[in-house]
Amino acid sequence: MDTAKKRWLSLYVENDVGVLAKISGLFSGKSYNLLSLTVGETEDPTVSRMTISMVGDDKTFEQVKKQLNRSVEVIKVLDFTDLPIHKKEILFIKLRALKREEMEDVFRSAAVFGVAVTDYDRSSLILESVKTESENDDILKYYKKHFLSRMEAVRGGAVAVESVSRSDR
Amino acid sequence: MKIKGTQLFVKALIEEGVDTLFAYPGGMAIDIFDALYGETSFNVVLPRHEQGLVHAADGYARATGKTGVCLVTSGPGATNLVTGIATANYDSVPLVCFTGQVPTSLIGNDAFQEVDIVGICRGICKYAVTVRRREDLGRIIKEAFYIARTGKPGPVLVDFPKDIQNALGSDEYPQEVSIRGYKPSTGVHMGQLKKAADMLANAKRPLFLVGGGVNIAGAGEGMTALAEKLGVPVVTTIMGKGALPTDHPLYIGNMGMHGNVASNTAVSECDLLFSIGTRFNDRITGKISEFAKNAKIVHIDIDAASISRNIVVDVPIVADAKEAVEKFSEIAVPPKHAEGWAERLQALRAEKPIAMPREGDLTPQDIIEGINAQFPEAIVTTDVGQNQMWTTQFLQLRGKSKLLTSGGLGTMGYGLPAAIGAALGRPDMPVVSVSGDGGFQMNEQELATAVCQELPITVCILNNSYLGNVRQWQEMFYGGRYSCTCLKKRKGCAAWCSNPNAQCPPYIPDFVKLAESYGIEGIRVTKREEIAAAFERAKANKKAPTLIEFIIDREADILPMVPGGNALSEMVTEYKKEGK
Numbered sequence: 001m002d003t004a005k006k007r008w009l010s011l012y013v014e015n016d017v018g019v020l021a022k023i024s025g026l027f028s029g030k031s032y033n034l035l036s037l038t039v040g041e042t043e044d045p046t047v048s049r050m051t052i053s054m055v056g057d058d059k060t061f062e063q064v065k066k067q068l069n070r071s072v073e074v075i076k077v078l079d080f081t082d083l084p085i086h087k088k089e090i091l092f093i094k095l096r097a098l099k100r101e102e103m104e105d106v107f108r109s110a111a112v113f114g115v116a117v118t119d120y121d122r123s124s125l126i127l128e129s130v131k132t133e134s135e136n137d138d139i140l141k142y143y144k145k146h147f148l149s150r151m152e153a154v155r156g157g158a159v160a161v162e163s164v165s166r167s168d169r
Numbered sequence: 170m171k172i173k174g175t176q177l178f179v180k181a182l183i184e185e186g187v188d189t190l191f192a193y194p195g196g197m198a199i200d201i202f203d204a205l206y207g208e209t210s211f212n213v214v215l216p217r218h219e220q221g222l223v224h225a226a227d228g229y230a231r232a233t234g235k236t237g238v239c240l241v242t243s244g245p246g247a248t249n250l251v252t253g254i255a256t257a258n259y260d261s262v263p264l265v266c267f268t269g270q271v272p273t274s275l276i277g278n279d280a281f282q283e284v285d286i287v288g289i290c291r292g293i294c295k296y297a298v299t300v301r302r303r304e305d306l307g308r309i310i311k312e313a314f315y316i317a318r319t320g321k322p323g324p325v326l327v328d329f330p331k332d333i334q335n336a337l338g339s340d341e342y343p344q345e346v347s348i349r350g351y352k353p354s355t356g357v358h359m360g361q362l363k364k365a366a367d368m369l370a371n372a373k374r375p376l377f378l379v380g381g382g383v384n385i386a387g388a389g390e391g392m393t394a395l396a397e398k399l400g401v402p403v404v405t406t407i408m409g410k411g412a413l414p415t416d417h418p419l420y421i422g423n424m425g426m427h428g429n430v431a432s433n434t435a436v437s438e439c440d441l442l443f444s445i446g447t448r449f450n451d452r453i454t455g456k457i458s459e460f461a462k463n464a465k466i467v468h469i470d471i472d473a474a475s476i477s478r479n480i481v482v483d484v485p486i487v488a489d490a491k492e493a494v495e496k497f498s499e500i501a502v503p504p505k506h507a508e509g510w511a512e513r514l515q516a517l518r519a520e521k522p523i524a525m526p527r528e529g530d531l532t533p534q535d536i537i538e539g540i541n542a543q544f545p546e547a548i549v550t551t552d553v554g555q556n557q558m559w560t561t562q563f564l565q566l567r568g569k570s571k572l573l574t575s576g577g578l579g580t581m582g583y584g585l586p587a588a589i590g591a592a593l594g595r596p597d598m599p600v601v602s603v604s605g606d607g608g609f610q611m612n613e614q615e616l617a618t619a620v621c622q623e624l625p626i627t628v629c630i631l632n633n634s635y636l637g638n639v640r641q642w643q644e645m646f647y648g649g650r651y652s653c654t655c656l657k658k659r660k661g662c663a664a665w666c667s668n669p670n671a672q673c674p675p676y677i678p679d680f681v682k683l684a685e686s687y688g689i690e691g692i693r694v695t696k697r698e699e700i701a702a703a704f705e706r707a708k709a710n711k712k713a714p715t716l717i718e719f720i721i722d723r724e725a726d727i728l729p730m731v732p733g734g735n736a737l738s739e740m741v742t743e744y745k746k747e748g749k
């Protein structure tokens with residue numbers, strides 16, 4: 001039996017009331033393992049684009065694609081799992097009650113990680129990271145190790161688009 | 170010209186060729202009913218409960234091949250449709266269900282009789298939509314009918330708010346449909362068909378497995394001709410029953426949980442299973458790892474999502490059953506090495522038929538065979554449970570005969586209202602409903618509808634005073650602990666009783682008196698000698714239903730049976746009752 005692995009889907013869907021509920025309901029109703037789902041309007045205001053990550057074996061994943069394809073509200077299903085794509089996720093980390101030397105460490109670490117300091121007060125700041133999910137995982141791990149009781153993390157779920165010449169996933 | 174939404178609704182139904190509308194009014198549908206007042210272009214039928222209504226529309230659709238159309242009010246009117254919508258969805262029945270809704274300005278306010286019916290139905294219908302702008306109404310109705318009847322058919326729900334009903338707008342009803350996310354597959358992949366034809370030509374033990382998709386597509390005649398041309402035997406699921414005449418020499422029988430020995434043996438032993446229009450649900454396959462394990466599998470289905478879902482197949486073909494059967498017929502040649510295979514199955518069918526012991530005064534087999542004898546052609550509906558299984562086991566289907574049964578969802582209470590819909594849609598055919606005493610009581614109020622519509626339905630109740638299918642499982646697998654399955658049980662009965670006898674309280678209701686209260690003939694049959702006469706009397710009632718209550722052995726079982734989780738080859742063909 002093939003093993004479960006992480007998969008990526010990109011959907012074009014009708015930009016209508018209830019479409020998000022339809023798609024998320026399909027995952028919950030059929031016990032598919034949904035990891036993240038992002039949705040937003042495209043250049044055409046009648047169409048939205050969803051980026052979905054999930055875990056499943058080949059058979060389940062085939063079934064997910066078929067179930068999505070047969071939904072009237074879904075215009076097109078793209079499987080990004082093994083395609084060259086660009087994929088990015090936004091991560092905000094708010095840190096507070098920082099001492100002076102901690103603040104210096106955060107600025108240093110942010111520079112090393114390539115993360116922007118997007119807001120600041122004398123003892124608090126907000127980091128903004130637009131990176132791949134696994135890079136964000138690593139960055140989050142660092143700040144959790146040192147600031148767990150004084151931090152807030154908000155992740156957006158990844159959005160993805162097919163590559164032109166190079167890929168970044 | 171500007172017209173109201175309700176007027177466009179009526180116009181749309183006329184343009185869609187609707188001849189029967191199943192409708193129950195209420196506060197948020199009253200404006201639509203006002204527009205229907207005096208309308209003579211189609212028949213507006215008023216059932217007695219919205220669940221009965223939607224099953225009637227479903228029975229109408231299955232009997233005619235047309236789309237069943239429902240109209241109910243918001244809130245409870247809408248939620249009462251839910252079971253029927255799910256029933257239609259699982260059996261691929263085309264329905265368009267209109268639900269009244271509170272005005273768009275009130276949606277979300279928990280207004281009186283407001284419910285998010287689109288949200289409730291999203292997972293159990295083919296498509297559900299709320300009309301939010303008057304200018305979308307015509308397009309949405311047009312799309313609803315198109316989606317319901319094309320591809321793999323199914324129910325579509327259109328939620329129709331009161332302000333949109335009354336808003337003035339264009340009187341145009343579109344002629345064309347274009348939905349960018351919905352393009353039903355057409356055509357057949359000839360390469361795959363040729364591959365299947367090669368496999369069939371070289372198979373030693375080829376078998377056709379025919380599901381409900383063949384009946385829905387109207388591919389029965391083509392299927393029969395194909396089987397005859399190739400000399401390949403055929404088994405069916407219960408939804409596929411009737412695709413071939415049941416007395417056809419190549420028809421081996423129903424397979425699955427309560428199939429006959431020959432059919433289940435055929436599936437277990439075949440080396441090519443050529444299946445058309447079935448989704449291989451668990452009642453069909455038994456233990457998946459043992460299912461047709463000696464066979465290569467070809468699977469034709471209109472729904473790509475039904476292919477390689479439960480059973481991994483060797484040759485998948487996404488196509489309409491009728492078109493695929495026709496195209497396959499052109500290229501297929503008889504198998505070269507299958508001598509003796511069909512004959513072996515025919516011999517097994519004759520040797521091990523499904524037969525109940527003719528004990529006692531009256532068996533379910535006697536009753537269904539009575540239907541066979543009295544109604545050479547008929548539309549027969551069933552409820553769910555033992556009555557359904559006995560019917561699928563013993564009913565003969567010939568000519569224009571059809572069996573309507575809730576195969577996927579297994580909905581008790583389906584039989585009588587479905588028969589009403591069938592009788593309205595097919596006045597040329599006798600209609601017989603078969604129910605148990607449990608399921609009948611779930612929608613018995615619809616007798617009034619049958620009386621008011623003057624429908625000569627023969628309503629059969631197989632009364633064993635039990636919820637018999639569950640009782641049988643309790644007897645066979647739960648040590649005879651008859652928990653909540655006895656319908657005679659009253660307050661004074663012992664909590665642990667599993668031993669029905671003459672001291673049991675009388676049954677309620679008295680079905681014969683119930684029939685009389687509806688002004689129709691009620692007949693109680695207790696002996697097999699009385700069956701024919703009862704059906705004769707029913708047939709003589711040309712403008713009213715007739716209720717026949719058959720008192721059967723309280724503990725009659727359905728056999729053979731493949732217990733849940735067993736392989737098809739592990740059938741229980743005999744069950745000895747302890748101490749009896």
